[in-house]
Amino acid sequence: MLKAVKDMILILDPKVAAGGETYNQLMAHLSRLPNIELRIHHEQGAEKSVTEIYLIGNTAALSVEDMRALPGVDHVVRVSEEYRVVGRHKGDERSTSFEYKGVSFGQDTLNVFAGLCAVDTPEHVGQMMRALRDHGQACTRMGAYKPRTSPYSFQGHGAKCLPYVFDLAGKYDIKVIAMEVTHESHIEEIRAALEATGSPVGVMLQIGTRNTQNFELLKFVGRQREFPVLLKRGFGITLDESLNAAEYLASEGNRKVVFGLRGMKTSIGDPHRNFVDFAHVPVVKRLTRMPVCIDPSHSVGQRAYAPDRLLDILHVTAQGVIAGANMILVDFHPDPSRALVDGPQALTLRELPHFLEDVALVRETYEKRVRLAARAAERRDEPVEVKV
Ligand code: PEP
Numbered sequence: 030m031l032k033a034v035k036d037m038i039l040i041l042d043p044k045v046a047a048g049g050e051t052y053n054q055l056m057a058h059l060s061r062l063p064n065i066e067l068r069i070h071h072e073q074g075a076e077k078s079v080t081e082i083y084l085i086g087n088t089a090a091l092s093v094e095d096m097r098a099l100p101g102v103d104h105v106v107r108v109s110e111e112y113r114v115v116g117r118h119k120g121d122e123r124s125t126s127f128e129y130k131g132v133s134f135g136q137d138t139l140n141v142f143a144g145l146c147a148v149d150t151p152e153h154v155g156q157m158m159r160a161l162r163d164h165g166q167a168c169t170r171m172g173a174y175k176p177r178t179s180p181y182s183f184q185g186h187g188a189k190c191l192p193y194v195f196d197l198a199g200k201y202d203i204k205v206i207a208m209e210v211t212h213e214s215h216i217e218e219i220r221a222a223l224e225a226t227g228s229p230v231g232v233m234l235q236i237g238t239r240n241t242q243n244f245e246l247l248k249f250v251g252r253q254r255e256f257p258v259l260l261k262r263g264f265g266i267t268l269d270e271s272l273n274a275a276e277y278l279a280s281e282g283n284r285k286v287v288f289g290l291r292g293m294k295t296s297i298g299d300p301h302r303n304f305v306d307f308a309h310v311p312v313v314k315r316l317t318r319m320p321v322c323i324d325p326s327h328s329v330g331q332r333a334y335a336p337d338r339l340l341d342i343l344h345v346t347a348q349g350v351i352a353g354a355n356m357i358l359v360d361f362h363p364d365p366s367r368a369l370v371d372g373p374q375a376l377t378l379r380e381l382p383h384f385l386e387d388v389a390l391v392r393e394t395y396e397k398r399v400r401l402a403a404r405a406a407e408r409r410d411e412p413v414e415v416k417v
């Protein structure tokens with residue numbers, strides 16, 4: 030079989046401004062290349078802006094050296110057709126992180142998003158957020174639009190709860206809320222509610238496991254660049270198919286994508302709700318530049334204790350964190366017996382400090398493991414780099 034023709038990305042010198050002379054000359058030159066389509070992506074970062082020019086098509090005839098020598102080009106990456114934008118390619122120095130509302134999301138950081146699976150009352154939202162603030166947390170999860178198996182189950186309060194959720198987030202210094210959307214109209218509702226409340230908080234749009242391959246929703250969410258996205262892995266499709274779903278978002282323009290593991294639907298995982306797939310944390314980090322989130326609550330789905338007095342949810346969280354997870358999405362509730370969705374898997378506010386301390390312990394050990402691996406590679410005189 031013929032090997033897929035590889036595309037190329039030219040990453041411009043940050044000093045080269047779009048519309049300037051060097052830029053225009055470069056674009057004029059590139060647009061004369063035969064059988065090559067150009068796609069331009071500008072990304073405004075916190076410190077610098079990056080312009081990438083994708084050369085798509087017959088790039089086999091072009092040499093990396095010639096392209097690198099063009100005025101205005103900083104470096105050149107040849108990319109495989111797979112995951113052109115979110116992928117990690119050979120010699121790829123592109124960033125693996127992004128900032129949103131002062132919070133850094135990357136393959137080297139860890140953020141906890143503890144919160145309500147579904148918003149029920151302003152009291153519970155307030156109690157949850159106050160506990161998070163009191164324990165130094167700046168992020169949370171709050172479900173307003175709930176995809177449910179049965180049409181008769183509570184579907185979430187939708188747009189009507191957004192004003193109090195956003196107001197309370199402002200009150201308790203919450204910076205980012207992860208919130209699932211199941212339809213493009215939800216993004217308009219979120220935008221309108223943020224505007225009406227004076228934008229006291231940021232929203233990370235969550236695409237749930239049932240919508241991982243809802244391509245029209247992916248395209249719509251990918252075309253907006255205001256909100257970052259948490260894309261959950263599809264519950265019954267291959268990892269490759271789910272990573273392609275992330276590529277849908279990024280190829281439409283939104284690069285601020287976190288990839289979420291939440292377990293796979295199969296009876297092989299019994300008695301857990303889903304078969305825990307956190308062994309894929311390092312795999313996703315190797316194949317792509319996306320930060321990786323784990324959702325221990327929807328993976329395990331129950332509050333069962335092991336004989337060591339640790340909840341399965343804590344064990345599974347630790348498995349993801351020890352493997353380098355960058356975000357934890359986890360269900361808490363001030364009164365799980367009154368939760369309208371997924372009460373049986375919620376942790377309580379009294380368990381929050383224990384949970385956070387356990388996560389910190391494991392994270393510290395993960396960081397030590399990374400330093401140990403770097404020292405070991407140095408002793409073997411191997412370059413410390415990701416092999417792709
Ligand atoms: C959720 O996080 O609330 C949720 C419904 O998760 P998933 O899409 O992974 O089932």
Ligand code: MN
Pocket residue numbers: 146327370371
């Ligand atoms: Mn849930």
